Amino acid sequence: MNEGHLRYLVSPQWREAIEHDLVPWTLQQTDLGPHLLEIGPGPGLTTDVLRQRTERVTAVELDADLARELAARLAGTNVDVVNADATDGALPADTYSSAACFTMLHHVPTTEQQDRLFAEVHRVLRPGGVLVGVDSLDTEVVRAGHVDDVFNPVDPDTLADRLRRAGFSAVTVERREHQVRFRATKCSPGAPLSR
Numbered sequence: 001m002n003e004g005h006l007r008y009l010v011s012p013q014w015r016e017a018i019e020h021d022l023v024p025w026t027l028q029q030t031d032l033g034p035h036l037l038e039i040g041p042g043p044g045l046t047t048d049v050l051r052q053r054t055e056r057v058t059a060v061e062l063d064a065d066l067a068r069e070l071a072a073r074l075a076g077t078n079v080d081v082v083n084a085d086a087t088d089g090a091l092p093a094d095t096y097s098s099a100a101c102f103t104m105l106h107h108v109p110t111t112e113q114q115d116r117l118f119a120e121v122h123r124v125l126r127p128g129g130v131l132v133g134v135d136s137l138d139t140e141v142v143r144a145g146h147v148d149d150v151f152n153p154v155d156p157d158t159l160a161d162r163l164r165r166a167g168f169s170a171v172t173v174e175r176r177e178h179q180v181r182f183r184a185t186k187c188s189p190g191a192p193l194s195r
Contacts, residue, residue: 004145006042006043008145009042009043009045010043010045014045015045018045018049018102022046022102022103022134022179023046023049023050023102025134025181026100026102026181027053027100027132030098030132030183031098031130032050032054032097032098032100032130033054033097033098033126033129033130034054034055034056034097035054035056035057035058035095035096035097035098036050036054036057036058036096036097036100037057037058037060037095037096037100037121037124037125038050038057038059038060038099038100038101038102039060039086039099039101039104039117039121040060040061040062040086040101040102040104040107041059041061041066041070041081041102042061042063042066042104043066043069043070044059044066044070044073046102047059047070047074047079050100051077051078051079054078054097054098055078056078056079056080057078057079057080058079058080058082058091058096059079059080059081059082060082060084060086060091061081061082061083061084062083062084062085062086063083064083067081067082067083068083071083086117086120086121087113087116087117087120088120089120091120091124092124093123093124094124094125094126094127095125095126096124096125096129097125097126097129097130098125098129098130098131098132099121099124099125099129099130099131099132100131100132100133101131101133101135102133102134103134103135103136103179104135105117105133105135105152105154106135106136106142106146106150106151106152106153106154107149107150107151107152108150108152109150109152110152111152114152114154114162115162115165115166118131118162118166118168119166121166122166122168122186125186127186127187127188128185128186128187128188129185129186130183130184130185130186131163131182131183131184131185131186132181132182132183133181133182134179134180134181134182135153135154135179135180136153136178136179137153137156137175137178137179137180138151138153139177141178142178154180156175156180159173159180159182160172160173160182163182163184164184167186167187168184168185168186169184169185169186169187170183170184170185171183171184172184
């Protein structure tokens with residue numbers, strides 16, 4: 001992640017956007033349940049908001065420095081920070097009541113790695129668990145903020161099918177000017193798959 005992007009992710013403007021727009025829009029009519037898996041929290045402004053909406057958060061952050069700083073800042077709270085690759089299979093299966101990723105998918109270098117992430121999230125969610133997320137679309141404004149940075153935006157036209165291939169059902173995808181939000185559910189055993 002480039003320096004300018006990191007500065008924005010700790011700014012009052014980003015905090016305002018998270019608290020009053022992105023989290024409310026993304027979580028509309030979603031119950032996170034008791035244990036949320038947050039993928040790619042970065043500096044953790046999303047974590048600050050999400051931890052107020054559930055009993056427990058496990059935040060998985062790939063960047064060692066960001067994970068260490070977030071763990072120190074949130075020590076003694078309802079958040080456990082894990083420095084790991086969320087696609088590596090180290091998390092326990094059927095554990096989390098929900099999973100969330102906020103504007104991090106476009107930092108995953110390849111579509112194949114994004115699909116591995118979707119499959120891994122499906123594996124670690126409890127039956128009936130929900131994945132919610134929001135990500136940036138490929139627009140000039142967003143691309144300009146990612147100079148010298150990984151920028152692999154998801155295609156909203158294929159996202160629903162990709163989530164279904166990972167095993168999810170009840171998939172919804174909605175876009176607006178610069179973002180796409182999505183929601184998908186891990187079926188309970190024996191439940192019919194809904195498309």
